[in-house]
Amino acid sequence: MTDTLNELPPLTQDFELGFTYTRSLGPVLSRFLTGLRDGQVLAARTRAGTLLVPPPEFEPVSGASIKELEPVAAEGTVLSWCWVSQPSSSAPLNKPFAWVLVRFEGCDGAMLHALAADAKEQVHTGMRVRVRWAPERVGNVKDIACFEVHKQ
């Protein structure tokens, strides 16, 4: 039989790779996510005395285990941002929004999350934002529904 493979029509099949994983949290993540559920943002206190949000389990660079968490105000400053004009179905918001890196008040480092805004022109580096809590909270980073503009 001669080789006529190139004449055969291609075959495709759609499939879903799907599973709901169950993740255990350990002490630091557990306290942070419990805090979110209860409407509170907890920061990690490093050995050098700085505060970090979101609290890592281990300090950047030194790698020391984080032991202390303490509450901070649920507001901060945008360090960087980008504008998503066509959100995908998996995005945290279903209309155009910004991804932002937010430095919480009095903290070092920054947290990645979504910022609700009506237009790109409303967003700028250095702007003040605050947490918009999800109506139903279960102990997940999505308990922060997004950030929103904080008008002082």
Place this chain on the structure above:
Amino acid sequence: MANHAAVIGVGQVKYQTQRDDVSIAGLVREAAQNALDDAQLEWSDIDAVVIGKAPDMFEGHMMPELYLADALCATNKPILRVHTAGSVGGSTAIVAASHVQSGVFERVLTVAYEKQSESNAMWALSSKQPFATHLNAGAGGFFAPLIREYIQRSNAPAEVGMQVAVKDRLHALRNPLAHLHMPDIDLATVEASPMLWEPLRFLESCPSSDGACAMIIGSERAAAASPKKPAWIRGTAMRSEPTNFAGREQVNPQAGIDCAKDVYRQAGIQNPRKDLDTAEIYVPFSWYEPMWLENLGFCDIGEGWKLTLEGATSLPEGGDIPWNCSGGVLSTNPIGASGMIRFAEAAQQVRGLAGDYQVEGTQLALGHAYGGGAQFFSMWVVGAEKQ
């Protein structure tokens, strides 16, 4: 010539079905910290990190070295991630050894892990693929036909598999970290356990565990400075062959035979049964003990099951070549880490640190791992002496 390398620290965790007290990073970190403590080193003493685990789909997390860099204090260091299917724990240790043997690094942390409770390994390995039949009933479903063929070829009696299942669980009772502790285990209990894939019963199969295993591999200089006895790496070998090709011998795969010959040659081993004092061999299903006894040259073809029945591989029975004194994969199986546990337990025997399952006076030990369709092999021989 390669530089000498030695295991100077070993760290493991308490293995169990679900380590629900830690995150993935916390689990990996715990083993790594234990290895550092064993070597009496600080994180800053580590020059590079090599991690290994089985498919990313087990945890639903792609290329985890990126996220684990912080927990493993790898920032501004090299970190590399190995994946060679079930043999990965062994291959990871070998890649870590290469780091030191190259002369580039003094002390390398290597860690392998699996947090199987995050998902369901059976699901991850058995999901339906497009245009394919959907008949993969887990790893046991793949290996059981090969085991049946082994039994038919060797005329081995049915109790051989059950005896391995009992023996490894009795060994596990001596190892406080082992996942399964079954003080009442006996042949009748194994025989009464449900049949899964003939001839494999539930208790002839490995459990599904959460766990991590870590080692510090050091240079000759690092070993000299190490407070505890090092395990010198006397040989490392890897071999691969395809899953499926015309005329493939699947029961006694050539890749395993060649890999063993290579590692024995490097370590100066003529007769493995005589020259090795103990071995930690990847036996996820009971019958793989006699099958690997033959494949690894501990006896002639068709004779492996006789060694098992004679108690040659049993520590309490005073066998001459005790296998899997730690309890083996049959007692503890965090898939990606299972190979590294074999390599690490071989090192602990040589270091004289195997506690209640120590084989007295061990000079040379073999660590072994395999994966895929019994097609990927990694092995090392560690010794009490440098050469």
Place this chain on the structure above:
Amino acid sequence: MSSNPNESAGPVTMMQAPLYLQYRFTAGTSSLSFLHAIKRGRLIGRRCPGCESVYIPCRGSCARCGVATCDNIELTDEGVIDKFTVVHIPIPNNPIKPPFVVAHIRLNGADNAFHHLIGEVDNDKVKLGMKVKAVWRPESEWDYGLDNIRYFKPLGGEHD
């Protein structure tokens, strides 16, 4: 401990991470002849130009020689049981009820084996080397895959 923290005011210790990804798989060129043939109830393997081994289904190479397979070879739906096991547990998301026999079937004229079910025989009567023949689903159900064969049954005679 509750894995659903909404049910209690205790600490959150677990989280659910639903990961559902959509993919569109395209079959390899070398498997097209096999897939298009089996849609019509025929079995096509591919031959290695080096060692002349015939593979069905074929992934595009003779894995032994490491060369691309070339010619299409039509095979019958009869072969032998190369290896097998009796499975006593269900396959996730597969309706087939245990215990059932999964065998490595080597079709006559082929040099590799594929996994398939054995039917129309007691599980304890299945033997290595047993000659078997495909039992096809009704033609109306045929699609692109070996599932068009419901199972293999003994050819009868010498092994009973």
Place this chain on the structure above:
Amino acid sequence: MTDIAIVSYAQAPMVRDAGCANEVELIMPVINEALQACGLARTDIDFVCSGSADYLQGAPFAFVAGVDALGAFPPIKESHVEMDAAWALYECYLKMLAGDIDSALIYGFGKSSPGNLPEVLSLQLDPYYLQPLCPDSVSLAALQARAMLDAGRCTREQMNEVVINSRRQAQKNPRAQLRKPVSQEQLQAEVDWIAPLKKSDCCPISDGASALVICRESQAREMGLPYARVVGMDHRIESHMLGFRDLTDSPSARNAAKSAGLHNNIEAAELHAPFSHQEILLRQSLGLSENVDINPSGGALAGNVMMAAGLDRIGSMAAAILRGDYKFGLAHATSGPCLQQNLVTILEAA
């Protein structure tokens, strides 16, 4: 300085969708081409190492199918990293230094077309704080671009220049995916995609495969093969927590380059910059002068095969040296969000 010689490199054409080519059909032609180019048989090769990732196609054990392309019987010495194949080369580099092996075949392959790659890559992120939000890889890069623009580390025009240069260079590369020339005016007129990034700032999604062969210099000389010498290789990683990094700098790339033997005579650099601003960032972090030719192959903006693109930078630079275009070159590979992990290889003409 090592005695390791890159003697051949082969790359499949980079395409948006490789269609009916499965793993074996992607890999086998480039492996054969790489071996034929240097006249080595498979049996002459001591060790094989590959890089691939299961989630690109959504099926576990992609690399196992890859072994079918190798003719791995009698069994071979073989390993795999679930990383870009540049790190597979690094594994071989160490084995060469250790004296374990004297030659190696390295290959990488990626077929990203079956899935939604930017979203698939969100699976790389911290499973607790980031993965649930599904931030795609382009958005993360856009945050970095904004940080660069805000800090005055680059301008929109400079980002455009990167794209223009990539397309110009790619016209000489028949395997490049994006080769159409563009002008400053066209790019200025282009609408935002994920602002501040425009589509032209982002690498295309590519399917493909590449292979590379190394051996000892002595063997290359005996066989009369042209080769590029590996001066050194190293790689470093940074914190995974984007908010705790300076996104406008790459200390990991800089330190890896120093350790790999970076020097002032480098004439050309292949930088694995999937986004235009990252090329500028890397040039600055590595301290490359204006005289250094950047991405003579067109770089990642002209085609970016996940799991092979880093190896492609090394192979492309080696090929340019073999052509006699340069005497000293640098090749860089990256992995992870916003250049988290970086590998640098310094090469020189024999």
